[in-house]
Amino acid sequence: MKPYTMDFDVKARDFSSAGESSSKFRKTLLMLSIPSDIVRRASIAAYEAEMNIVIHSYGGKMHFEIYSDKIVIIAEDTGPGIKDLELAMKEGYSTAPKEVIEMGFGAGMGLPNMKRNADTMEIVNHDESGTKIVMTINF
Amino acid sequence: MYFHSVTLDRDRCKGCTNCIKRCPTEAIRVRDGKAKIIKEKCIDCGECVRVCPYHAKVVVTDDIGMMENYKYKIALPAPSLYGQFKDMTIGDILTSLQSCGFDEVFEVAYAADIVSYITRNIVKTKDYKRPIISSACPAIVRLIQQRFPSLMDNILDIMPPVEVAGKIARDEAKKKTGLKDEEIGVFFVSPCAAKVTSVKNPIGIEKSYINGVFSMRDVYSMILDKRKFVEKKIDHTSSMIGVGWANAGGESYGTSLENCLFVDGIQNVIGVLEDIELGKLDDIDFFEGLACVGGCVGGPLTVANNFVARNRIMKLKEKLNKDEATKKYIEVDFNEFMLNVKLKKSDVLNLDEDIDKAIDMMNSIDEIYKSLPGLDCGSCGSPGCRALAEDIVKGFASEYDCIFKLKDRIKILAEEINKLSIKIPPVIGSDKEVKP
Numbered sequence: 001m002k003p004y005t006m007d008f009d010v011k012a013r014d015f016s017s018a019g020e021s022s023s024k025f026r027k028t029l030l031m032l033s034i035p036s037d038i039v040r041r042a043s044i045a046a047y048e049a050e051m052n053i054v055i056h057s058y059g060g061k062m063h064f065e066i067y068s069d070k071i072v073i074i075a076e077d078t079g080p081g082i083k084d085l086e087l088a089m090k091e092g093y094s095t096a097p098k099e100v101i102e103m104g105f106g107a108g109m110g111l112p113n114m115k116r117n118a119d120t121m122e123i124v125n126h127d128e129s130g131t132k133i134v135m136t137i138n139f
Numbered sequence: 140m141y142f143h144s145v146t147l148d149r150d151r152c153k154g155c156t157n158c159i160k161r162c163p164t165e166a167i168r169v170r171d172g173k174a175k176i177i178k179e180k181c182i183d184c185g186e187c188v189r190v191c192p193y194h195a196k197v198v199v200t201d202d203i204g205m206m207e208n209y210k211y212k213i214a215l216p217a218p219s220l221y222g223q224f225k226d227m228t229i230g231d232i233l234t235s236l237q238s239c240g241f242d243e244v245f246e247v248a249y250a251a252d253i254v255s256y257i258t259r260n261i262v263k264t265k266d267y268k269r270p271i272i273s274s275a276c277p278a279i280v281r282l283i284q285q286r287f288p289s290l291m292d293n294i295l296d297i298m299p300p301v302e303v304a305g306k307i308a309r310d311e312a313k314k315k316t317g318l319k320d321e322e323i324g325v326f327f328v329s330p331c332a333a334k335v336t337s338v339k340n341p342i343g344i345e346k347s348y349i350n351g352v353f354s355m356r357d358v359y360s361m362i363l364d365k366r367k368f369v370e371k372k373i374d375h376t377s378s379m380i381g382v383g384w385a386n387a388g389g390e391s392y393g394t395s396l397e398n399c400l401f402v403d404g405i406q407n408v409i410g411v412l413e414d415i416e417l418g419k420l421d422d423i424d425f426f427e428g429l430a431c432v433g434g435c436v437g438g439p440l441t442v443a444n445n446f447v448a449r450n451r452i453m454k455l456k457e458k459l460n461k462d463e464a465t466k467k468y469i470e471v472d473f474n475e476f477m478l479n480v481k482l483k484k485s486d487v488l489n490l491d492e493d494i495d496k497a498i499d500m501m502n503s504i505d506e507i508y509k510s511l512p513g514l515d516c517g518s519c520g521s522p523g524c525r526a527l528a529e530d531i532v533k534g535f536a537s538e539y540d541c542i543f544k545l546k547d548r549i550k551i552l553a554e555e556i557n558k559l560s561i562k563i564p565p566v567i568g569s570d571k572e573v574k575p
Contacts, residue, residue, distance in 0.1 A: 030489070033497050044416075
């Protein structure tokens, strides 16, 4: 069965349109009759991944695949990667710049929230070339 | 059948596209030169009523004459009524209202005091999901059922003030008069369409305590007529908290919770609900979302300018006590005023209940959408190109409803016809060789 796919470019530090792709993704899930708790979890996972690209990277892409029994979310960016993965997975640990934190973003909950809401989360790449994260949510 | 208060006056409708573009749930299409409301999608917010330049969107309310079917008649004025009149005290308004043919007036503001009191106490004892979402604006509750089903569990399960007022007024009148339930008529004076609908199709309760809903506009002129002849003064029983419910933020104030957020205007509410669903507003205790700008004073059935009305409400509030009203009800059993019918999610956005089929349809929608001009002009009768693509896939519209697509097709056909027209049959003009 062919999945429904969605692709979005995400700009670095563009806080005014940040979250737009997650919002469109969320509305699509509702139209596709995805159960409401899955819609919520997938939206949160997508939003956090998108915000990570906005805050930390030099720009990236969000890719969504929706199947009848699972959702795959791929967030890929060029950027500094994640230096200390173990620390990054800790709640409240943030490497976001001061001005971003002052805006109310970068509270150090991104990766932990993604992990909590996705059924699987694989960090495919996190070196200096960029970060790629693949999440799946099953239903 | 589901009743809607917002309906179309066909004669007035010019078939323009103002309403289809402003409808927050994309519930209107123009067909055959007239707007058509998709009943399943409409949440009766009243945006189209406000935006229609020809006043073709009408709010159906009950006829005031229906009062005559009841022996004992009670009026329930919404708090927003107090903001409609210049230089009239709440007492003046209530007295004039009663003299319009009612046996009794029971303030919804007073019931709002009780709801605030219950809210203050219940949030201490019951473990609510945060933020707790107000259930007061029926258009917002319907919006959540349709677009934010995962937030249904956050909705405060207390009856809205109008139903609390209806219940108390009815019970007290039965005791006082000895009349039967069906002999007592309870009538709400409403600022909006959504509340009319919620009386006919109750949210969270089996049956409404209200018999009829009158438009604030109709009652407004009746009150002005009676105003001069009023003698006996009725005093109000509500406090500043209950009266404050007329304005956006009034309910929040009444909760006494530390971190409240109130948002008015349906598009603004949609944005904030998205944030709530994403968990971005977990630090908020209480969320009050109101479809109309300004809150109930901005309702489509009000008369006064909503900013002026809001100001009047603030002035009236200054003269009132804070906690006088609810003393009598402190001993009341809260359970009497709780919602007891579980809210159901609306499936109206689903393309198909079968996910595979829905995915197929979504792929077709994308395919069609790519071929459309992307102007969102509305000439096809759908709110935008994306909505037209959806309508085509659902079978409600055709590709050539798009005038640009139609024009392109005509151009291709015209060129084809042109090509054919310059072809000369060999009998007349061809000097082509004839080969064996």
